[in-house]
Amino acid sequence: MIDWLTPRASSFAGDIDWLFALILGFVGFWFVVAEVVLFSFLFKFRRRRNARARYVTGTLKTEKRWISVPHVLIILCDVVIIAATLSVWAAVKQSFPPAQEKVRIVAQQWAWTFVHPGPDGALDTADDVTTIDELHVKTDTTYHFELTAKDVLHSFSVPAFRLKQDAVPGRVITGWFKPTTPGQYDVQCAEICGIGHGLMPARITVETKEQHDQWLRRAAAPAGGLVATGPGGTPWR
Amino acid sequence: MALTVDAEHTVPARRRGAPASHDGHRGAPAAHGGHHGPTSFWSTYVFSTDHKVIGLQYMFTGMVMALIGGFMAYAFRMQLAFPDQPVPGFGLVTPNVYNSLVTNHGAIMIFWVAMPMLIAGFGNFLIPLMIGCDDMVFPRLNRLSYQLFFVSAIVLLASFVVPGGGFGGAWTSYPPLSSSGTFNHTPWGAPLWLAAVAIEFIAFLLGGINFITTAMNARAPGMRMWDIPMVVWMIVIASILFMASAGPLIAGAIMLLLDQVAGTHFFTPAAGGDPLLWQHLFWFFGHPEVYVVLLPAMGIVAEVITVHARKKLFAYKTILYTTAGTAAFSFVVWAHHQFVAGIDPRMANLFTITTLLISIPIGEMLFCYIATLWGGSIEFKTSMLFGVAFLAEFLLGGVTGIFLGASAVDVYLHDTYFVVAHFHYTFVPIAIIAVFAGIYHWYPKMFGRLMDETLGKIHFWGTIIGFNTIFLPLFVTGAAGDHRRIYSYQHFQQLATDGLQSLRVVATVGMLIMLLAQTAFIVNFVRSLVRGAPAAANPWRANTLEWAAPSPPPHGNFAEMPTVYRGPYEYSVPGRTEDYWPQNVPA
Structure with missing residues (x-):
């Protein structure tokens, strides 16, 4: 359902959307039932001439059933939702598949710095490619990211990946994603970080392996140096 | 008081469990000598120790602050709909002004509107009247509480006009942004904002101890635990909740204030501090806080729907137990605000479970309320419309919380407008809809006059239609990826679409x-203050003790101190000609 509103571009986006739909099914049912009951009571028991309200204490067993039966049903729904949530959460945030690539993400007031390993595939070597506000990744590759912040809290948020992780200064937080669909997607800062919080957009470019290698070679070439400037600060219209 | 002695003779033996001490404010100078109230303007309306005056002071201050908070919402929503156009009556909303507006809108609506209206306003006005005593047990502490609250509001308002402007680091005030002027660019605004919050908390701690003590010790003879009106119970439980949760936040606020002004580094990672510590302290308070304001609102709604449906509250004790259960549970759900904050992912599982389980007692309470309407004779006075609207709207706020309590969905929805829409569907029913239900219901008691029903209904429909038109579209923009506290979405390609922008305009x-x-x-x-039809003592034919007092009640409340013979919800009892049976009328 979320994919009607924003594209899916990571391996776990579908799981999160599925969980959203599952919860929507359960709570939507209860919401509709409760509202229908509420409004039907309001209509049926509106004041009429000579009609007197009934005296109901809600303490008899037969009356309590109206509360206790839904109560048990809600517990059952909760158990199903909890089980589904825990399994999706474990896959997204708890247990990572082995890394095929690594990338370092540094947030600061008000820009993103992305460090891609160069052709040698390792970070902190001479051929690293550093970009500002522009992250390049390839499809069907499991990335582990090392996320940190220089000054205040930020949050690395990629709606198309259904991914969000706060960046905390003084900590390096590891997470993962596996892009699936080529394209360009928004990166947001989702934690208020000062005056420029709304001016921290970056772009993530998901490309095929061939395109990515081509980009990397060009970027890592000595003349390429620092490939900078994504859309940061430029209005789209 | 002689009354205690009388009670020994008139109250049935089984009802003697209630505390004998009925003398509300022993030691308050104004109370001695048969409740002759103060006479000068200043001692009657400004420096009064009368619980009703203090309650109304809280309410009027809350209403003024609500207008300020509402005006802020006007300014930033206009900016979101029409980016970078000057807002009529306000001016240009720049990024730092935008941040300051959303920050203070949130802080004002929670701390300076919901809290003073629901807990302090209605609590002060209603508790002594509903339990049948003449005043709070600590009237001067009560006056001090309001005075501190007033000072806190002034400090907050002052923070908007200092060099650098008002604080803009969100009402959650996460460090290191909030702890350093270098980062937030409001070196004066941030500490003043924090000081205002801390002073306000001290005010409510003083109020809270008063509510708890009064309700436990000063009830009318014959009023047993199960005869206490639900709204009094709920305010008392909310006060306990507040007092138990505020400590960590006040400690945290002092640490943060020291970080801001004295160069300490409790929350600065570079010097060995930890920003996540603040988040735990804040939300350890912040989540119980939701229930601190929810419970009094649900109490108000319980009184309103029973009176206007002429029905006994369905399963009083079940509601009370679920309230206590919810209150206790609310202490172990706080980290659901921090699923993606960098806490250990395994810990998130625990908080997902507790958060989803808290839906059970809350759901049960709402079911009991809906069941109360069954078989009623419902008259749709304005207060009743607001009362049932609370149920209808809060349901949506409740169920959308499930999405966010589920950690794996929160990964996507966290800090989006889905969250904004969700908590406005809880807080607007609480702080706006239930408060209006209470004002329309008790206005005749407060001022001795009736409000106009036609204007009331215009107000009701305008509020409800407007409210849903604001926040239903925001569930969609949130699910589409609109993140919070962004002054303009034009910088984000996926969000700068015509479809989403038109939803923002709606x-x-x-x-x-x-x-x-x-x-x-x-x-x-x-208008009703001057021209409203004079109200009788009991215009709604209600049972609870406040309606036994004159409208408006004089200093000392009751001409003759009431004695309680039954529970508060004996409406439509079979065999009686009248469909109500006041608590203080002998069988």
Whole structure:
């Protein structure tokens, strides 16, 4: 359902959307039932001439059933939702598949710095490619990211990946994603970080392996140096 | 008081469990000598120790702050709908002004509107009247509480006009942004904001101890635990909740203030501090806080729907137990605000479980309320409309919380407008809809006059239609990826679409409708003070003790101190000609 509103571009986006739909099914049912009951009571028991309200204490067993039966049903729904949530959460945030690539993400007031390993595939070597506000990744590759912040809290948020992780200064937080669909997607800062919080957009470019290698070679070439400037600060219209 | 002795003779033996001490304010100078109230303007309305005056002071301050908070919402929603256009009556909303507006809108609506209206306003006005005593047990502490609250509001308002402007680091005030002027660019605004919050908390701690003590010790003879009206129970439980949760936040606020002004580094990672510590302290308070304001609102709604449906509250004890259960549970759900904050992912599982389980007692309470309406004879006075609207709207706020309590969905929805829409569907029913239900219901008692029903209904429909027009579209923009506290979405390619922008405009139109509808309330409120039809002592034919006092009640409340013979919800009892049976009328 979320994919009607924003594209899916990571391996776990579908799981999160599925969980959203599952919860929507359960709570939507209860919401509709409760509202229908509420409004039907309001209509049926509106004041009429000579009609007197009934005296109901809600303490008899037969009356309590109206509360206790839904109560048990809600517990059952909760158990199903909890089980589904825990399994999706474990896959997204708890247990990572082995890394095929690594990338370092540094947030600061008000820009993103992305460090891609160069052709040698390792970070902190001479051929690293550093970009500002522009992250390049390839499809069907499991990335582990090392996320940190220089000054205040930020949050690395990629709606198309259904991914969000706060960046905390003084900590390096590891997470993962596996892009699936080529394209360009928004990166947001989702934690208020000062005056420029709304001016921290970056772009993530998901490309095929061939395109990515081509980009990397060009970027890592000595003349390429620092490939900078994504859309940061430029209005789209 | 002689009354205690009388009670020994008149109250049935089985009802003697209630505390004998009925003397509300022993030691308060104003109370001695048969409740002759103060006479000068200053001692009657400004420095009064009368619980009703203090309650109304809290309410009026809350209403003024609500107008300020509402005006802020007007300014930033106009900016969101029409980016970078000057807002009529306000001016250009720049990024730092935007941040300051959303920060203070949130802080004002929670700390300076919901809290003073629901807990302090209604708590002060209702508790002594509903339990049948003459005043709070600590009247001067009560006066001090309001005075501190007033100072806190002044400090907050002052923070908008200092060099650098008002604080803009969100009402959650996460460090290191909040702890350093280098980062937040409001070196004066941030500490003043924090000081205002801390002073306000001290005010409510003083109020809370008063509510708890009064309700436990000063009840009318014959009023047993199960005879206490639900709203009094709920305010007392909310006060316990507040007092138990505020400590960590006040400690945290002092640490943060020291970080800001004294160069300490409790929350600065570079010097060995930890920013996540603040988040735990804040939300350890912040989540119980939701229930601190929810419970009094549900209490108000319980009183309103029973009176206007002429029904006994369905399963009083079940509601009370689920309330206590919810209150206890609310202490172990706080980290659901921090699923993606960098806490250990395994810990998130625990908080997902507790958060989803808290839906059970809350759901049960709402079911009991709906069941109360069954078989009723419902008259749709304005207060009743607001009362049932609370149930209808809060349901949506409740169920959407499930999405966010589920950690794996929160990964996507965290800090989006889905969250904004969700908590406005809880807080607007609480702090706006239930408060209006209470004001329309108790206005005749407060001022001795009736409000106009036609203006009331215009106000009701304008508020409800406006409210839903604001926040239903925001569930969609949130699910589409609109993140919070962004002054303009034009910088984000996926969000700068015509479809999403038109939803933002719809929300802003809803906000204008809702704000406009409040003029009907203000006119009604002021006009009824002068021209409203005089109200009898008990215009709604209600059972609880406040309706046994004259409208408005004089200093000392009751001409003759009441004795309680039954529970508060004996409506439509079979075999009686009248469909109500006041608590203080002998069998």
